[in-house]
Each structure stands twice: as structure tokens, then as C-alpha cells.
Amino acid sequence: MTAYLLRRLLYAVPILLGVNLLTFTLFFMVNTPDDMARLHLGVKRVTPEAIEKWKAARGYDRPLLVNAEAAGLGKVTETIFYRHSLAMFAFEFGAADDGRDIAGEIRTRMWPSLAIALPTFVIGLMVNITVALILLFFRRTYVEWSGVVALVAMMSVSGLFYIIGGQYLFAKVWQLAPISGYQEGINAARFVWLPVLIGVVGGVGAGARWYRTLFLEEAGKDYVRTARAKGLGEARVLFRHILKNGMVPILTGAVAVFPLLFMGSLIMESFFGIPGLGSYTIDAINAQDFAIVRAMVFLGAVLYIAGLILTDLSYTLVDPRVRLK
Amino acid sequence: MMPVVLWTDALIFLLVAGLAGLVALVHRHEHLAAPWRRIAADPVAVSAAVVLLAFTAIAVLDSLHYRPALPPGPHGEVQYAPEVKSALDRLLAPLAERQEKTYSAPFATRLYAKEVIILADDSTVRDYPRLQHGGAHLAAPDAGLATDVALRAAAGLVLAVAAWLLLVLALRKRLRRQQFAGGALLYTLLALLVAAGVLAALAPHYHVFGTDKVGQDVLYASLKSIRTGVLIGALTTLVTLPLAIGLGVSAGYFGGRIDDAVQYLYTTLNAIPGVLLIAAAVLLMQTQLETHPDWFETGAERADLRLLFLCLILGMTNWTGLARLLRGETLKVRELDYVVAARAFGVSDGRILLRHILPNVQHIVLISVVMDFSGLVLAEAVLSYVGVGVDPGMLSFGNMINGARLELAREPVVWWQLAAAFTFMFILVLAANLFADCVRDALDPRSRRQA
Numbered sequence: 001m002t003a004y005l006l007r008r009l010l011y012a013v014p015i016l017l018g019v020n021l022l023t024f025t026l027f028f029m030v031n032t033p034d035d036m037a038r039l040h041l042g043v044k045r046v047t048p049e050a051i052e053k054w055k056a057a058r059g060y061d062r063p064l065l066v067n068a069e070a071a072g073l074g075k076v077t078e079t080i081f082y083r084h085s086l087a088m089f090a091f092e093f094g095a096a097d098d099g100r101d102i103a104g105e106i107r108t109r110m111w112p113s114l115a116i117a118l119p120t121f122v123i124g125l126m127v128n129i130t131v132a133l134i135l136l137f138f139r140r141t142y143v144e145w146s147g148v149v150a151l152v153a154m155m156s157v158s159g160l161f162y163i164i165g166g167q168y169l170f171a172k173v174w175q176l177a178p179i180s181g182y183q184e185g186i187n188a189a190r191f192v193w194l195p196v197l198i199g200v201v202g203g204v205g206a207g208a209r210w211y212r213t214l215f216l217e218e219a220g221k222d223y224v225r226t227a228r229a230k231g232l233g234e235a236r237v238l239f240r241h242i243l244k245n246g247m248v249p250i251l252t253g254a255v256a257v258f259p260l261l262f263m264g265s266l267i268m269e270s271f272f273g274i275p276g277l278g279s280y281t282i283d284a285i286n287a288q289d290f291a292i293v294r295a296m297v298f299l300g301a302v303l304y305i306a307g308l309i310l311t312d313l314s315y316t317l318v319d320p321r322v323r324l325k
Numbered sequence: 326m327m328p329v330v331l332w333t334d335a336l337i338f339l340l341v342a343g344l345a346g347l348v349a350l351v352h353r354h355e356h357l358a359a360p361w362r363r364i365a366a367d368p369v370a371v372s373a374a375v376v377l378l379a380f381t382a383i384a385v386l387d388s389l390h391y392r393p394a395l396p397p398g399p400h401g402e403v404q405y406a407p408e409v410k411s412a413l414d415r416l417l418a419p420l421a422e423r424q425e426k427t428y429s430a431p432f433a434t435r436l437y438a439k440e441v442i443i444l445a446d447d448s449t450v451r452d453y454p455r456l457q458h459g460g461a462h463l464a465a466p467d468a469g470l471a472t473d474v475a476l477r478a479a480a481g482l483v484l485a486v487a488a489w490l491l492l493v494l495a496l497r498k499r500l501r502r503q504q505f506a507g508g509a510l511l512y513t514l515l516a517l518l519v520a521a522g523v524l525a526a527l528a529p530h531y532h533v534f535g536t537d538k539v540g541q542d543v544l545y546a547s548l549k550s551i552r553t554g555v556l557i558g559a560l561t562t563l564v565t566l567p568l569a570i571g572l573g574v575s576a577g578y579f580g581g582r583i584d585d586a587v588q589y590l591y592t593t594l595n596a597i598p599g600v601l602l603i604a605a606a607v608l609l610m611q612t613q614l615e616t617h618p619d620w621f622e623t624g625a626e627r628a629d630l631r632l633l634f635l636c637l638i639l640g641m642t643n644w645t646g647l648a649r650l651l652r653g654e655t656l657k658v659r660e661l662d663y664v665v666a667a668r669a670f671g672v673s674d675g676r677i678l679l680r681h682i683l684p685n686v687q688h689i690v691l692i693s694v695v696m697d698f699s700g701l702v703l704a705e706a707v708l709s710y711v712g713v714g715v716d717p718g719m720l721s722f723g724n725m726i727n728g729a730r731l732e733l734a735r736e737p738v739v740w741w742q743l744a745a746a747f748t749f750m751f752i753l754v755l756a757a758n759l760f761a762d763c764v765r766d767a768l769d770p771r772s773r774r775q776a
Contacts, residue, residue, distance in 0.1 A: 015589075015593050019597055022597075026605055027605070030609055031612050035612050039615060152759065157747070157751060158754075160706055160707060161743070161747055164726070168733050172733070267711070285604050285711060288608060288611075293601065297601045300601050305596055
């Protein structure tokens with residue numbers, strides 16, 4: 001197991017290096033620091049001196065890859081690539097355009113994000129699986145048919161409408177929750193429950209349908225027929241046999257949702273004014289703060305890979321046949 | 326008038342031509358046509374296809390661009406207006422040109438906001454002024470509104486039903502075929518015709534979906550948004566397919582180093598959350614467009630270029646899923662006897678790929694194309710909200726929602742813009758989802774066995 005973990009971690013290095021190189025190419029070679037400076041200082045009426053000053057203030061005045069003027073190791077370290085791209089491996093993201101430390105911001109902003117993303121993920125997973133199992137329980141009846149129709153209709157509605165509609169109804173008309181804002185600690189629940197509810201409801205359409213296909217495939221297998229033949233009740237077949245055997249694909253699917261969770265909370269946070277990573281990213285995109293976007297791309301990749309490794313580990317918990325070597 | 330072919334227009338025509346070629350190809354080969362016959366027998370699939378075709382027709386009409394000629398100058402030279410119009414604009418001219426001052430509710434005869442009105446005897450009063458166009462033909466708007474709307478709607482309904490009956494009479498013999506859901510086709514057509522008829526009867530006299538902040542008719546904005554949505558769904562596949570097929574199939578077929586490289590490429594791209602990768606690429610595209618104003622002449626060309634780049638970016642981030650599926654399937658197919666036999670006969674790699682591998686993985690490509698379409702239409706709205714979508718000046722569902730969401734805070738609520746965007750988007754995406762399901766059921770051998 002330790003050897004397996006070590007190998008997976010080593011695999012992650014080239015991938016992260018690739019992500020790093022990609023962001024470097026996009027943000028420094030395609031779009032040179034000069035372009036960035038011109039964009040921030042205004043495209044027209046900008047002097048070369050102002051551009052140089054802007055670059056110097058951010059350390060973008062170094063050469064891209066090789067510094068011919070520096071001596072010794074400085075040839076490699078006194079470059080944009082080393083200072084701004086490779087440094088991300090040490091989670092040193094540098095300063096944003098407003099001068100604040102990005103890594104520090106991320107550390108404080110991750111908690112509100114987690115307060116929304118985690119409950120949405122866990123509750124959503126349970127609701128989706130339950131709905132899918134109920135539909136399977138009522139197989140070949142009108143309940144199943146109308147349920148599937150409802151799910152297809154629900155997944156055809158843009159996520160934006162769930163957020164706009166939910167916020168309007170619950171927060172504005174019925175005044176059950178604050179329209180936006182966030183507080184630390186126990187008070188957070190007051191602000192968090194509505195985004196979580198909306199996130200769960202908005203995800204049921206696609207989620208429950210996906211689990212339904214999984215369970216349908218599982219339900220066609222021989223062991224299910226055997227279980228029924230030996231006289232087990234339908235509920236027992238569903239919850240003890242099909243659900244248990246469906247755990248591996250469920251977990252795989254859960255990780256596939258992981259990046260989507262990130263994206264969903266991006267919009268949710270900015271609608272509800274929650275000071276998390278999602279709203280941070282949106283603000284950065286709107287202000288064209290490339291340093292923050294670069295940091296978030298890298299962080300997202302790290303999270304994705306961590307999620308993949310965690311999935312593999314969780315396989316061993318739900319399926320004793322899986323051995324990680 | 327001077328025809329204008331924007332980049333996306335050219336591509337959409339290319340796509341339509343390609344689709345027509347594909348239909349002809351499928352028609353000629355029995356084994357290709359068989360699954361489509363199953364689709365044609367499914368009423369849900371037929372209804373969804375009709376709705377999708379209607380949306381596509383609007384998008385294609387909206388892609389026939391031209392610059393209208395201005396009245397000739399003093400020396401008789403011909404001049405053209407700077408703004409680019411489309412055939413759809415021409416059709417909807419009565420809608421597009423009837424601007425009000427600001428918001429007005431659906432079927433309203435008065436403006437949303439109070440204004441100072443100067444009466445005949447020079448005294449002033451603050452009241453809701455009459456709309457310039459919406460219900461302007463009514464003498465006493467408050468009393469006669471409901472009857473007038475009902476009468477006009479009924480006239481539109483009668484015309485639509487009459488047109489439908491004529492259509493039924495004309496098509497009756499051709500539709501009575503085995504294994505074709507002709508009834509679904511006719512009833513969907515009836516629904517579409519009634520909707521179009523009632524709208525056509527009402528829209529010239531009222532703002533059926535109200536007007537937006539600058540007084541533009543919301544129905545017009547919704548109809549124009551269809552092109553953006555359909556284009557993003559369709560053009561992105563044009564970018565995705567060559568990448569996914571080329572890389573995925575060759576990774577599976579050749580294996581070894583190529584396989585390693587392709588797998589590394591898509592794992593790396595997959596590791597980055599999609600939205601962030603798109604946002605990063607769009608931000609860069611914006612900077613490039615801003616620093617190169619010489620790339621386009623008119624605002625429409627700029628918006629078009631941006632839409633094209635957006636499709637490119639979406640395609641570049643979207644191909645990984647399909648490539649992975651194709652790689653897996655190719656790995657299986659290449660070990661089958663007929664491929665081994667072909668190799669033993671000394672058939673070249675290129676020929677094996679073209680004649681033996683590709684035809685046997687094409688169902689995966691088709692399924693993934695139709696499944697992705699609805700997701701892309703939905704993604705457009707989200708991206709526009711994040712600020713990395715289509716040009717803010719372009720009419721799209723995302724921009725409509727974005728412009729309308731803050732107005733929910735007003736009192737009374739301005740809900741009609743959201744309602745219109747919701748309705749049109751929901752119908753388009755629902756039709757796409759239902760059609761995609763039917764295509765998957767018909768083409769995927771796995772799901773067929775289950776049924």
C-alpha cells in the first residue's frame with residue numbers, strides 16, 4: 001500500500017509539471033508580461049517606462065527561461081519560470097494585483113468554500129443514490145416513468161436558474177435565509193443552508209440519472225437473479241446487494257464530480273456573496289488578475305490528483321477484492 | 326445589399342453540408358441505416374428531432390448575413406450600412422425596430438417606469454406613459470386589451486391549425502410507413518405551428534415577452550440568442566472531433582510511445598478544472614483581441630471572432646473524454662480477427678484505420694456528439710455569467726440571464742427576461758437531451774442488450 005501510494009505520488013509529478021508548463025506557456029509566452037502591463041495600464045496612451053515599472057513591481061522584468069546575465073545558479077533561478085511558475089510547487093503563489101499574498105488569501109478563503117462544497121457533495125450523493133434506488137424499486141411502473149421524465153426535465157434547466165430562482169424564492173420572497181453574506185463559526189449555518197439546498201436540488205437531475213444507469217447495469221447481473229431466486233425481498237436485494245456492488249462505480253463517479261463541484265461553487269459563491277475560493281476566482285477573472293487565475297489553475301490540478309488518489313484508496317474500503325500494489 | 330460571410334457562418338454552412346453528406350451516406354448503406362430506422366420509430370426521438378430542426382433552421386437563417394444598401398449618395402455611388410444584418414433580422418424587422426424607452430411587462434400598454442407627461446392643457450402629471458408600439462393600436466387600452474389579445478391569438482391559432490391540416494393532407498400518404506413515428510412528427514409540427522402562429526399574430530402589436538432595459542423586444546432577443554447557443558453546441562464539435570478521433574484512435578491502435586504521450590496529454594488537461602482552463606484561455610484571447618484591433622473591421626466581426634475562439638477553446642478542453650473512450654474501444658477492436666487478418670494480408674496502417682477501425686468506433690463518436698450538445702448550450706450561459714463567454718454585445722442566453730438577474734431586486738419584479746430565456750433554453754436543451762438518449766439507446770450495443 002505504501003509503495004502504491006508512493007508510486008501514485010510520483011506519477012503526479014509529471015502531470016503537475018505539465019500543468020505548470022501549460023500555465024507558464026499561456027500566461028507568460030502567449031500573453032507576454034508586456035501585454036499584461038498594457039492591458040492594466042490601458043491599451044492606448046501608455047509609455048514604455050510605465051510598462052517597465054509595472055513589470056518591475058511584480059518581478060516580471062526577468063528573462064523568461066534563461067538569465068544570461070546572472071552568474072552560476074542564478075542563470076536558472078533569476079527567471080520568471082523559476083520565480084513565478086516552479087515556485088507554485090512550494091505553494092508560493094506570489095502577490096495579487098492588489099498586493100495581497102495569494103497563498104494567505106487561499107488559506108482563509110478555503111473554509112467558507114468547504115462549508116458549502118462538502119455538505120453539497122455528501123448530501124447530494126445520498127439524495128441522488130436514494131432517488132436512483134427508489135426509481136429502481138418501482139421498476140416498470142408509472143412511478144419510474146414519471147420520475148425519469150422529471151429527472152430529464154430537471155437536468156435540462158440551466159444551473160443558473162436554480163440559483164436565481166432559489167435565491168429569489170427563499171431569500172427574497174419568503175425571507176427564510178439572508179440574501180447574501182457569510183459569518184464565521186456556528187452562524188455560518190444560517191448562510192450556508194440555502195446554497196447547499198440549491199446545489200443538491202440542481203444536481204439531482206443529472207446525478208440520479210447517472211446512478212440509475214449504474215444500478216440498472218448491476219441489476220441485470222446473475223447474482224441479483226440468484227438473490228431474488230432464493231426469496232430475498234426487493235428492498236433487501238436493492239440495498240444489500242445492488243448498492244454494495246455499485247459502490248466502486250459510485251466512487252469513481254463521485255470523483256468525476258469533484259472538479260464540477262469546484263465549478264458549481266464558483267457561481268454559487270458569487271451569487272450568495274460568500275468569501276470563498278470560487279468568488280475569489282470570479283473576481284480575479286473579472287479584474288483580469290492573471291496571478292490569481294494561474295494559482296487557482298494549479299491548485300485545482302493538485303486537488304484533482306489528490307481526489308484521484310483518495311478514490312483509489314477508498315476502493316479498498318468498499319471492496320475487499322481490491323488490493324493496491 | 327452586400328452579402329457578408331462571417332467565420333462562424335462559413336463553418337455552420339460547412340457543418341450543414343457535412344451533415345447532409347452524412348445523411349446521404351447513411352441512406353445508401355443498410356447496416357448504417359438500421360439504427361436510424363429504430364430512432365425514426367421512436368415518437369420521443371422524432372418529436373425532439375423536429376424541435377431541434379426548428380431551432381437549427383432559425384440559427385441557419387440568422388447566419389445568412391448581409392449589409393443593407395443605404396440610399397445612393399449624391400453622385401449615385403452605392404454605399405452599405407456599417408452594421409451587419411441577417412435574414413432573420415429581416416424577417417423579424419417589425420420586432421427589432423419597435424424599441425420602447427425601457428422595461429415594459431409582457432402585453433403591457435404602458436411603460437414600467439413613471440414619467441412626467443405633458444397633457445394637452447400644458448399641465449404635467451407623473452404617470453406611466455403609453456408605449457410607443459406595444460398595444461398602440463388600442464383606443465382604450467385598459468378595457469379592450471384582453472379581448473384584443475384573445476381575438477388575435479385565436480386568429481393565429483386558426484391559421485396555424487389550417488396550415489397544419491393542409492400539411493397533413495399533403496404528407497398523409499408519405500407518412501404512412503412502417504416503423505415511422507409519423508404521428509409524433511405531425512403533433513410536434515402542430516405544437517410548433519400553433520406557437521409560431523400565435524406569436525406571429527400577437528408580436529406585431531404587443532411585446533409578447535415584454536421589453537428589456539433599453540426597450541428592446543425580449544422575444545426578438547430570445548430568437549437571436551438561439552444562433553449563439555446552437556453555434557456553440559455545434560461548432561465546438563468541429564474542433565473536438567479531429568482532435569479526439571486522431572489522438573484517441575491512434576493512441577489505441579499504435580500503442581507504445583504514442584499511447585503514453587496521448588494519455589499524458591489528456592490526463593494533464595483533465596487535471597485542470599474545465600472552467601478555469603476555459604477562463605484562462607478566454608482571458609488570454611481577450612488580451613490578444615484587445616491588443617490587435619486590426620484583426621476585425623466591424624463590431625460584428627469582433628464578436629464573431631470571439632465566438633469562434635470560444636468554440637475553439639471549448640473544443641480544446643472538451644476532446645479528452647471522447648479521446649479516452651475511443652482509445653479504449655480501439656484497443657478492443659484492433660485485436661479482433663478481421664483486423665488481425667487485414668494486418669496479415671499486409672494492409673497498410675492507414676487503410677486499416679480508415680476501413681476497419683473507424684467504422685467500428687463511429688457509434689461512440691456519434692453518441693458523444695449528441696450527448697455533448699446540450700451540455701455546451703448550458704455551459705455558454707454559465708461562462709457568460711463568469712465573464713468569459715461570448716462578447717457582451719452579442720445576444721445570447723447567458724447575456725440575457727446575466728442582464729436580467731439583478732432586476733429581480735426591483736419592485737415590481739422584472740421577471741419576463743428570465744422567463745423568456747428559461748423557456749427557450751429549456752425547450753432547446755430538453756429536446757437535445759431526449760434526442761441524445763434515443764440516439765444512445767439505438768447506437769450503443771450495450772444499452773440495446775439491456776432493453
